[in-house]
Amino acid sequence: MAATVCAFQTVDARAAEKITIIVGGINKLIYLPPKLAENIGYFKDEGLDVELQSQQAGVDAENELLAGAAQAVVGFYDHSIDLQAKGKDIESIVVFGLVPGSMEMVRTDAAASIRNMGDIKGKTLGVTGLGSSSAFLGQYLASRYGLKTSDYSMLPVGAGNSLIASLKQQRVEVAWTTEPTTSLLRTGGDAKVLVDLSSVEGTKAALGGLYPASSLYVQRSWADTHKTEAQKLARAFVKTLQFIHTHSPEEIAAKMPADYYGGNKALYVQALKASLPMYSADGKMPDGGPETVLKVMSGFNANIKGKHIDLSKTYTNEFVDQAK
Known part of the structure; x- marks a missing residue:
């Protein structure tokens, strides 16, 4: 009897853990699912018992994950590839975005001379x-x-304000940014769209295929020892x-904190409506997606060059398949 009670206590303790x-910018629409789920x-x-924390750059969030300060990160899937090259076993267990959901925005006063990404020579590119x-x-x-990367400068500018x-x-x-910031910039007349990676069509045209982006990723060792939690x-x-796929933008927005609207709920709903097609319907990794991501990263990530990346170990559909 005592052993049975002890067993139940262990299960309860695990359930309450x-x-x-950590979310790479919790108010970004590309990372809508965590707060909506909560x-x-x-x-x-x-x-x-889930606690959501926000970091404006995914590279900072991954450091928190590796340090054991978090059990999971909602960020771009490509971190799983980058970290494998560094000898870290990270895997995406749910894919939220089939595309980056972002835009390269050009300052309105510079739009006449910068008509594509080939015109940024000698200019400064803003990144998170x-x-x-x-x-x-x-x-x-x-x-x-x-x-070449030496033809322009890159400046970390974070996100949002x-x-x-x-x-x-x-x-x-x-600058690279996402909704609702893109809508704020366009409505305010501060910037125009240079490259659209918020739609399937735009992403395929720019990158040559689907680019799975926002996802939930964890250390594989955690998933192996916490299968129940990973499944939940x-x-x-x-x-x-x-x-998301069965409710209107207005109904979804009503579930989000009012301060996410930036003082303009109508604009938030408009941005959300534009973003809906980027979300996966089932959380599965899209066919060919990892290969597109690896192709993009291979040319500019020094950690990856010359190394074999086993893409099959950077994600798993095991848990989302069972979720059905």
């Missing part, structure tokens, strides 16, 4: 952080026009993705 998830109550429905997904994507897009300030203060000519997280997030 806090899971810290507010709908899907984590609680699974018996999970050096070594970030935004940096690799920007470098790849510029390389398609024959530019700090990015907007960098454009208004003319510290950068072009996957189930909560698959339900969230299904909610």
Whole structure:
């Protein structure tokens, strides 16, 4: 009898174990699912104790994960590839975005002379952080026009208000950003779209295929020893993705904190409506997606050059398949 009680206590303790998830900019629409899942109550429905924390750059979030300060990160899938090259076993267990959901935005006063990424020679490109997904994507897009990384400068400008300030203060000519910041910049007349990676069509045209981006990734050792928790997280997030695909932008926005609207709920709903097609419906890694990501990263990530990357170890559909 005592052994049975002890067993139940162990299960209860495991169920109550806090899971810290760091999100690479929690108010970005590309990272909508975590806060939406929390507010709908899907984590609680699974018996999970989840704490969401925000970091503006995914490269900072991955460092927290490796240090053991978090159990999971919501960031770009490409970090799994980068970290494998560094000898770290990280895997994406749920894919949220089939495309980056971003845009390269050009300052309005510079738009006449910068009509594509080949025109940023001698200019400054704003990225969320050096070594970030935004940096690799920007470098790849510029390389398609024959530019070398030495032909332009890169400046880490973060996201949201700090990015907007960098454009208004003319510290950068072009910057990588996501909704709702892209809509704020366009509505305010501060910037125009240079490259659109927010749609499937635009991403395929710019990158040659789907580019799985926002995802939930964990250390493989954690997933192997916490399969129950990983399964519950996957189930909560698959339900969230299904909610996104079965509800209107207005209904989804109503579940989000009012301060995410930036004082303009109508603009937030508009940005959300534009973003809906980028979300996966089932959380699975799209066919060919990892290969596109590796192609983009290979030319500009010194960690990857000359190394064999086993893409099959950078993600798993095991948990989302069971979530169905």
